[in-house]
Amino acid sequence: MPKDPRQTKSKYTADRGMPGAFEGETVTRRRFMTGVTHGAGAVAAGAFALPAIGFAIGPIFEKHNVQWQDIGATDEFPTDTYVPKTITIVEGIGEAGRSTVYVRARGPQDTDKPDQYNKFIAISTRCMHLGCPVAYRQAAQRFICPCHGGVYDFQGVVTGGPPVRPLDRFYTQVRGKRVWLGPRFSVNRELRRFSPRDPGEALDGVGQYLYPSRPSVRKLPGT
Amino acid sequence: MPKLKLPRLPAPPLPPGMTPPPPRPGEGNGQGSPLDAAREAGTTVVGWVDERTSLSGGARWMMFRKVPKGTNWFYTLGSATMFAFLSQAMTGVFLAMYYDPSPTHAYESARYITNDAFLGEFVRGMHKWGSTVMVILVFLHMARTFFFGAYKYPRELNWIIGVVLLILTMVMSFTGYLLPFDQRSYWATIVGVNINGTGPLVGPYLSDFLRAGPEFGATTLSRFYAIHMMLVPGLIAALIGAHLYLVAKLGTTAPPWLKAEVEPEYREEQA
Numbered sequence: 311m312p313k314d315p316r317q318t319k320s321k322y323t324a325d326r327g328m329p330g331a332f333e334g335e336t337v338t339r340r341r342f343m344t345g346v347t348h349g350a351g352a353v354a355a356g357a358f359a360l361p362a363i364g365f366a367i368g369p370i371f372e373k374h375n376v377q378w379q380d381i382g383a384t385d386e387f388p389t390d391t392y393v394p395k396t397i398t399i400v401e402g403i404g405e406a407g408r409s410t411v412y413v414r415a416r417g418p419q420d421t422d423k424p425d426q427y428n429k430f431i432a433i434s435t436r437c438m439h440l441g442c443p444v445a446y447r448q449a450a451q452r453f454i455c456p457c458h459g460g461v462y463d464f465q466g467v468v469t470g471g472p473p474v475r476p477l478d479r480f481y482t483q484v485r486g487k488r489v490w491l492g493p494r495f496s497v498n499r500e501l502r503r504f505s506p507r508d509p510g511e512a513l514d515g516v517g518q519y520l521y522p523s524r525p526s527v528r529k530l531p532g533t
Numbered sequence: 534m535p536k537l538k539l540p541r542l543p544a545p546p547l548p549p550g551m552t553p554p555p556p557r558p559g560e561g562n563g564q565g566s567p568l569d570a571a572r573e574a575g576t577t578v579v580g581w582v583d584e585r586t587s588l589s590g591g592a593r594w595m596m597f598r599k600v601p602k603g604t605n606w607f608y609t610l611g612s613a614t615m616f617a618f619l620s621q622a623m624t625g626v627f628l629a630m631y632y633d634p635s636p637t638h639a640y641e642s643a644r645y646i647t648n649d650a651f652l653g654e655f656v657r658g659m660h661k662w663g664s665t666v667m668v669i670l671v672f673l674h675m676a677r678t679f680f681f682g683a684y685k686y687p688r689e690l691n692w693i694i695g696v697v698l699l700i701l702t703m704v705m706s707f708t709g710y711l712l713p714f715d716q717r718s719y720w721a722t723i724v725g726v727n728i729n730g731t732g733p734l735v736g737p738y739l740s741d742f743l744r745a746g747p748e749f750g751a752t753t754l755s756r757f758y759a760i761h762m763m764l765v766p767g768l769i770a771a772l773i774g775a776h777l778y779l780v781a782k783l784g785t786t787a788p789p790w791l792k793a794e795v796e797p798e799y800r801e802e803q804a
Contacts, residue, residue, distance in 0.1 A: 369745040369752070370738060400750045403636035406719065407750075440724040457724065506747070508740050510731035520733040527747050 312381035319472060364526040373526045381413060384487050387430055389417030392446045397480075397491060410435045411491065412446050412453075420465065422501035427481045427533060430489050433466045434478035444477065453477060467499065474512040476501065481530060495529040505529045544590070545597045594781065601744050601787035607681070608785060610674040615773060617667035621705075622766060624660040632712065634758035636751060639714035664706060671702050683786045691779040694772055708761035711754065722757070723749065 323331035369458045370526070381395045392412035400407035422428060432454070435443045442457035453462035461470035466477035466483055476499065481492035496504045498513040505528045507513065511521035541570045583589045602610075631650055633642040646653040675695065678684050684692035711722040728747075730740030787793075 367742055370741040372746060374747065400748050403751045406636045406714075441727040442720060442724065457720075508730040508737060508747075509727045511737065521730075521737055522734070524737065524741065524747060 333495050335446070347463040370524075371526055378483070378490045378492045380488050381411070381432075381482075381491045382489055384415075384430075384484060384489055387415045387489065388415050389415045392433065394446070395491075396429060410443065413489070413491075418494065422497075425533065427492070427530070428479075429484055430482040431465075432482050432491055434494060436478055436509060438468070438473040438475050438477060438509045439471065465501070466497075467501070474510060474517070475499065475514065478506065481533075493527075493530065495533075503529050503533050535601065545593055547597070562733060594654060595777075598781060600785055601791070603791040604785065605788065607677045607788075609675050610670060611780070614667060614670040615777075616672050617663055617670050618769060618773065620663050621667060622770075624656050624663065625762060625766075627656055628660055629762060630759045632758075634712070634755045636714070636754050639712065639754055643713045643715075643727065664709060668702060668706060671699055675699065678787075681786060682789055688779070688783055688786075691776060691783070694776050694779070698772050698776065701765050701772070705761060705769070707731050708757045708765070711757045714754065719749075 320326060321336045321338065323335045324333060324335070327342070331419045345447050362432060381397065382393070383386065387393050391508050392414045395413055396408055397405055397411050399409045408531055411512055412435065414431055416424065416429050416431055420428075420431065433446075435445070435453075437455040437457065439455065439458055439460045442455050444453040444455045444460065446453050451464045453466060454460070455471065455473070458469040460473040462466070462473070462477055463469045466479070468474075468476060476497050480494050483490045483492065492519050494506045496507045496513060498504060498518070502515055504518065505523035507521055507523060511517065513521075542614075579589075631646045631653065633639060643657075646657050648654070658753045678692065678695065707722075707725055710725075710733055726740045726743050729743060730736045732739060740743060741747060743756075744750065745756050
């Protein structure tokens with residue numbers, strides 16, 4: 311055996327004085343066995359870790375089909391005030407899946423581009439600061455949030471407080487003499503339509519790039 | 534390879550109160566009282582386990598440590614935090630026996646625990662107030678470590694583990710707040726999830742991950758429940774183990790107002 315086992319270039323582990331060496335074992339064989347053991351361990355760990363992670367983040371990419379729902383007759387809704395309606399946002403979870411929406415007919419004061427989806431204006435009650443429920447006050451013609459003092463005007467545009475963009479809206483359609491309510495969309499300060507974003511995510515200026523929309527939930531194409 | 538011969542260290546001595554007194558002459562003589570027999574049985578069981586595991590050495594290493602002069606009540610804040618966690622774990626397990634994490638039954642099951650289950654209000658109260666106590670103790674413990682300079686070399690890693698434990702405690706507070714599923718917890722969670730969503734670029738994905746989708750949905754509550762009672766408690770328990778190991782390994786620091794005592798022969802000559 312040489313004086314310093316690490317100096318030798320022999321391919322046998324016994325010559326190099328490695329711990330656990332045995333007659334005829336080569337360095338390549340030992341490296342191969344080490345690699346196979348580590349690889350098998352990684353495969354075993356990945357076999358449960360990857361499905362678990364996929365299972366947990368899967369719902370982010372799940373597509374949701376929004377059902378259009380009937381919210382009332384066309385002559386129920388005036389142009390100068392809002393009528394509160396209860397709608398279902400998520401099926402099958404009781405009260406937690408319901409929400410209020412404020413609806414009125416389109417009037418001369420509306421500045422957004424008219425098309426078949428905004429003959430009736432449906433305003434979401436979700437405050438665009440952090441998601442508390444806003445209430446409409448006809449005396450002030452304002453939407454007011456109880457949590458942190460957000461205030462919106464008659465069209466849902468921010469006039470005070472911390473909210474970062476106007477109140478979300480829902481697509482509406484007239485079918486016969488009934489008003490139907492469709493998916494949610496977000497608007498920027500000019501009331502231009504965007505795919506729905508969460509509260510607190512600005513859409514003016516650089517905001518729409520800082521807060522990307524979901525690939526799974528889009529506004530209606532061509533609107 | 535020559536076998537390394539490690540010096541065998543003597544076991545740390547037991548405190549005087551724990552060493553048994555030697556038998557008096559003439560005492561026993563082969564006939565012990567039932568109390569002696571019970572005592573002997575206990576020693577036999579402990580000895581049987583210890584012979585096969587050598588646990589007593591580790592237990593002694595953990596418990597009978599030298600502590601610096603000046604150790605005071607501030608040094609108990611860490612243990613207090615750990616016992617707050619143990620209390621939370623224990624009461625949480627028993628609350629889970631009655632709790633149902635479904636959006637339609639959660640509120641009713643929480644109401645049942647408080648109003649109908651025997652001692653339910655007490656256990657739920659322990660868990661609710663205990664969570665606040667734990668957060669306060671975590672911060673007091675952190676302040677003690679900071680103001681005593683106990684985060685410095687070689688204890689930086691223990692500080693980092695402590696910060697991770699602080700964040701995990703906050704995650705526990707956040708996910709636990711939803712579970713009673715009343716108006717307050719529902720809206721607080723909506724606001725909390727949306728605060729997560731305001732982070733640029735990753736925020737929208739983070740809030741969708743927490744809600745399991747774009748809206749507060751059927752599985753949001755069970756997701757919070759699983760995080761609250763499985764994922765995070767496991768992580769906290771494991772990290773507390775690492776935290777305690779490092780405390781025992783590195784020892785504790787003396788309070789900063791104590792000067793180190795220098796042996797006279799090492800003292801520099803005064804000019």
